[in-house]
Amino acid sequence: MTTNQESGTRPDLSSPSVRAIYSRLLGYVRPYWKAFVVAALCMVFTAATESTFPAVMNFLLDKGFKAPSPEMVWMIPLGLVGLFFVRGIAVFCSGYVMSWITSNVVMTLRREMFAKLLRLPTRYYADNSPGALISKVVFDTNNISDASSNGIITMIRESLTLVGLLGYLLWLDWKLTLIALSVGPLVITTVQRFGKRLRDASQRGYESMGQITHILEEATGAHKVVKIFGGQSYEKKRFMEATARYRRAQMREAIPASVTVPITHLASAISVAIIIFIALYDVSHNGKTSVGSFVGFITGLLMLLAPAKRLTEVNNTITRGVAAAESIFKLLDLAPEADEGKKELGRAHGDVRFEDVQFSYPDSERIALAGIDIDVKAGETIALVGASGSGKSTLVSLLPRFYSPQSGRILIDGVDIAELSLASLRENISLVSQDVVLFNDSVAANIAYGSADIHGEEDIIAAARAANAWGFIEAMPEGLATPVGSNGVKISGGQRQRLAIARALLKNAPILILDEATSALDTESERLVQAALSVLMQGRTTFVIAHRLSTIESADRILVMDRGRVVEAGRHAELLALGGRYAHLHQLQFQSEAAPE
Known part of the structure; x- marks a missing residue:
C-alpha cells in the first residue's frame, strides 16, 4: 500500500488503498447489520441529546434565570436527569452491541486466518517463523478489535454529536459558527501530514512484535539446548534487541499520535478566542448579542471541543487498525497450495x-x-x-x-x-519421520489424529499393539486418555516413534514414507521400533530414508x-x-x- 494518508479526523476514504482496506474490514460487520442498526440508533439518540444543556442554559439566562411557572422549577431538573438517564442506557447499549459485533468479527478473522494457514504451501512455512504467524493471528487482530469497536463507536457517535452541536450553533449565530469552522483546514492538514507516518510506524511495530514472538517461541521451545549450551545471555540479548526495536516503533507511533491533539486544541482555542472577542465587541458597542445567546453559544462551542478531540484521537486507533487489517488481509490473500x-x-x-x-x-x-x-x-x-x-x-x-x-x-x-x-x-500416503510431531492431547487422540470419527477405541488399541506401544500405554496413569504434553514431551523418544507408527498403522495407507524413523534411538528402543516398522511395512510400497545402513539391508x-x-x-x-x-x-x-x- 503506497497511499496511506488520512484526512480530517478519520482515514482518507478517497485514498484507494485505505478505502479498500477499511471497506473490506467493514464487510465483516455486514452479517450483523441488524445489531449495528440498533447501535447506530442509540448513538444517534446520544448525539441528539448533546445540545440539550447549552439550549437549557440559553433559555434560562434569557428568562433572567427564572422559571416561567412554579412547575418548571422541578420539571426542568427532573427532565434533565431523566433525559441523561435514558441517554446513559443508549450509551451502554451502543457500547455493548458494538463490542458483541467486534468480538464476532475478530473471531471470524482469526478462524479465516487459521484456515488459511492450514492450506498454505510448504514453502510459506519455510520462509516465515511460527512466532511471526502467531503474532498476526493474536496481536494484529487485537488492533482490529480496537478499530472496529472503540474506533467505529467514537467515529459515529462523535461525528453525529459534532453535526448536532454545529446545527445548534448555526441556528444561534451562523457567522460566529463559520468563524469557528475556519480552523478546520489547519486540523485537516495536520492529520494528513502525520497520518502516513503513524501507519508506517504501526506496520513496523507489527513486524517487531512478530520478531518478539518468534524469539519467545524459539527460546521456550529449545529451553534444554539454551540451558545446556549456556545460551541464556545470547537469547537475552536477542530479546532485548527485539523489544528495543518494538519500543522504537512505538515511539515513532507516539510522535504523530501525540502531536495532532495539542495542535487541534491550539487551533480550537484560537477560534474560541476570536469568537469571544467578536461577541464581547458586539455586546459592548452594538448590544446585538443577548447574554443567553452568548452563554449558550460559548457552552455549545466548548462542548464541541470534546467530540472534536475524541475524533482526532480515534484517528490514531483507526490508522493502527487499518495497518493491522492490511497485514491480516495480506495473509488471507495468499494463494493456497495448488489443488487443481x-x-x-x-x-x-x-x-x-x-x-x-x-x-x-x-x-x-x-x-x-x-x-x-x-x-x-x-x-x-x-x-x-x-x-x-x-x-x-x-x-x-x-x-x-x-x-x-x-x-x-x-x-x-x-x-x-x-x-x-x-x-x-x-x-x-503415511509418513513416519525422525522429528515425530505429537499434539498436546491424549495418547488416543494422537494415534487417531485425523480419523477419530472413523476409528473407535478397539481400532486404536489394535494399532498400538501392532506398533509395540500398548505395553507402555497400558502402564500410563490414564491409559489412552493420558496427555502426552507439547510434542510428546512427557514420553521418551522411542515411545513417540511408536505412537507415530501406530498412527500410520491406523491410517492404513498403501504408500509409506519413513524418513530416518529410527535415528537417534537407543538400542532397545530401536529394536522395538524396527519390529513395529516391519509390521507397518508389510504389503505397503515403502520409501525409506536412512543414514544407518544396517537398517535397510533387507530393502528390495x-x-x-x-x-x-x-x-x-x-x-x-x-x-x-x-x-x-x-x-x-x-x-x-x-x-x-x-x-x-
Missing part, C-alpha cells in the same frame, strides 16, 4: 513411478533433483541413501506434493499425481543419491560387490561403529 487436480484415486494399488523429474527450490540456483527415473512396484521397499543434501528428503517430499517438480511426472498406479486432488492423493532396492541424481541402484549385496559409493559409505559406517569407545 480433479481425479479421485480411491485406494491405490501402490505402483509409483518418477519420470525424468527435475526440481529446484524457489530462489535457489542449485538443482535439487535432476532427471530422476524410478519405477517402484506395489509393495516394494525402496531405500534412499546418500550424503546430506543429496536429494533424499526432497524426493519423498514431491510424492505427497509438498512441492511440485519443474519438469517430469510422478505417477501412482499410472495416474499423474498432478491430476489428483490433494485429499485423494494424501489419503494414500537401494538407491544411492548424490547431488540430486541416482548414481547407484541395487540390493545390498549387489552394491557391496560393485565396490562403488554405497560400498564406501558402508565401509565408513562399519569402521565408525566398530571403533573402540
